[in-house]
Amino acid sequence: MDDSLLLRDQVCFALYSASRAVTSVYRPLLDEHGLTYPQYLVLLALWESDGRTVSELGSALRLDSGTLSPLLKRLEAAGQVEKRRGGADERRVTVHLTDRSRDLRDEMRCVPGQIAEAAGLAPDDLRELKRTLDALTESITAHTEGEHS
Numbered sequence: 409m410d411d412s413l414l415l416r417d418q419v420c421f422a423l424y425s426a427s428r429a430v431t432s433v434y435r436p437l438l439d440e441h442g443l444t445y446p447q448y449l450v451l452l453a454l455w456e457s458d459g460r461t462v463s464e465l466g467s468a469l470r471l472d473s474g475t476l477s478p479l480l481k482r483l484e485a486a487g488q489v490e491k492r493r494g495g496a497d498e499r500r501v502t503v504h505l506t507d508r509s510r511d512l513r514d515e516m517r518c519v520p521g522q523i524a525e526a527a528g529l530a531p532d533d534l535r536e537l538k539r540t541l542d543a544l545t546e547s548i549t550a551h552t553e554g555e556h557s
Contacts, residue, residue: 433526437519441512442486446471446479448516451488451505455513458505462491465503488512 415421434445443451453468454460460468466476480503483489488509494500524534 430523430527433523434519437522441515443488446475447483447488450476450479450483450503451509451512451516454489454503454505454509459502462501462503483509 411417431445434448438445438448449469450465453465462473462476462480465471465480466473469476471479480489480491484491487506490504490506492502492504494502524531527534529537
């Protein structure tokens with residue numbers, strides 16, 4: 409029997425399972441604040457650099473506009489962000505934090521530590537895992553972009 413297709417040996421399944429496990433730890437932490445995990449990622453990007461254009465956010469989060477636009481609409485409806493049209497170029501839309509989401513940042517400072525604790529890995533091991541995942545993402549992105557050019 410060809411073992412190359414055993415589920416337990418698939419990197420994609422290990423990544424999928426890990427992602428679901430990590431997201432399940434985030435869920436109750438974010439539910440307290442009425443956020444979903446993708447909405448939290450948008451806020452993280454804006455806490456890092458407020459006033460980003462929609463395309464800059466999409467690039468930072470690796471999301472297309474079809475996925476990002478509904479996220480931004482829900483965050484705007486919840487009073488977490490506001491969208492502003494550019495003065496000279498009305499097509500340019502920037503996304504800004506509200507006072508509410510700026511205050512939320514302080515409340516969320518404990519989340520990364522709680523996730524790290526749940527992971528049960530030493531800080532150095534977590535950093536190495538992140539480096540490995542970043543390298544994997546970059547390599548696969550380059551590969552798939554090379555196929556489409």
